[in-house]
Amino acid sequence: MTPMTTLSLSAFSGCAHSDVIAASSIRAVSTALACLMVWISKAKYLNLAETVKSMLKVRNVHKRFGECSVLEGVNLEIDKSERVGIIGPNGAGKTTLFNIITGFLKPDRGEIRFRSRDITGLKPNQLAKMGIVRTFQIVKVFSNMTVEQNMLTVSDDLDYLREFGLWEKRHELAANLSYGELRKLSIALALAPNPKLLLLDEPFSGLSPKEARDLAGIIESINHNGQSIAIIEHRLKDLFNVAERVVVLNSGRIIFEGHPEEVVREKTVVEAYLGRKYAVA
Numbered sequence: 001m002t003p004m005t006t007l008s009l010s011a012f013s014g015c016a017h018s019d020v021i022a023a024s025s026i027r028a029v030s031t032a033l034a035c036l037m038v039w040i041s042k043a044k045y046l047n048l049a050e051t052v053k054s055m056l057k058v059r060n061v062h063k064r065f066g067e068c069s070v071l072e073g074v075n076l077e078i079d080k081s082e083r084v085g086i087i088g089p090n091g092a093g094k095t096t097l098f099n100i101i102t103g104f105l106k107p108d109r110g111e112i113r114f115r116s117r118d119i120t121g122l123k124p125n126q127l128a129k130m131g132i133v134r135t136f137q138i139v140k141v142f143s144n145m146t147v148e149q150n151m152l153t154v155s156d157d158l159d160y161l162r163e164f165g166l167w168e169k170r171h172e173l174a175a176n177l178s179y180g181e182l183r184k185l186s187i188a189l190a191l192a193p194n195p196k197l198l199l200l201d202e203p204f205s206g207l208s209p210k211e212a213r214d215l216a217g218i219i220e221s222i223n224h225n226g227q228s229i230a231i232i233e234h235r236l237k238d239l240f241n242v243a244e245r246v247v248v249l250n251s252g253r254i255i256f257e258g259h260p261e262e263v264v265r266e267k268t269v270v271e272a273y274l275g276r277k278y279a280v281a
């Protein structure tokens, strides 16, 4: 029985004797208060549960560049600890979506919520402090600094260099690293601040099959502390090894989302993208 029902019933319990009226009123008010307490605590619990579960919510995001509409009403949710892949043809809007989530671009319309807080329009450095960190398609490191010096710009903890197989190269200038090593360094730099949400833009690009397998192992291990990861990738076999859910963007709209096995069987996705790409991934 809700508090409102209890109060309405008590209002109809018309009794001639004033003592009886007083006693029944006190009982009714007590019952109402008890119901109210239960209702408040349930509401609080549900609210808290949602806060804990939801890491990111992208709601109805639109973005245009001049005449070109790049995102048209994109909705995306990422839960705590979830690894979500984002795929789609070139120009589908994947990186634009990352740029909007990480504050490098503002949406024309729509809202971004991070752990239930509205973060739309906040700047990249504000979002990084809150725990949203990304890597870029084009690797960004300080090439005139050593691997170790690069790492020390973000953390005193050099363990990631061991984990990424870069320990032997720690005194090497970043400029002298191979493309695969640079890619791994950029991901180690993103991981070092221990982000809550990590967005990786084509992390497997340029990696050898062995490096890709090693990176997949690292990606799987890092979300054990509740970190969420979104990954844009064209190397689908590598992505499908780590992604629990895959979202497919085409011409600025999400056309499908599901488990990797469902995605490869989905006709619209095969027609829009996989038919051309999956065979060569």
Ligand SMILES: Nc1ncnc2c1ncn2[C@@H]1O[C@H](COP(=O)(O)OP(=O)(O)OP(=O)(O)O)[C@@H](O)[C@H]1O
Pocket (backbone or CB within 6 Å): 065, 070, 088, 089, 090, 091, 092, 093, 094, 095, 096, 097
């Ligand atoms: N700053 C910008 N100004 C104008 N047009 C842009 C800008 N950024 C992206 N675009 C255009 O928006 C469209 C979507 O680009 P976006 O980089 O988001 O696609 P994508 O899905 O990441 O593609 P790819 O897989 O090739 O990286 C493209 O047509 C691109 O040329």
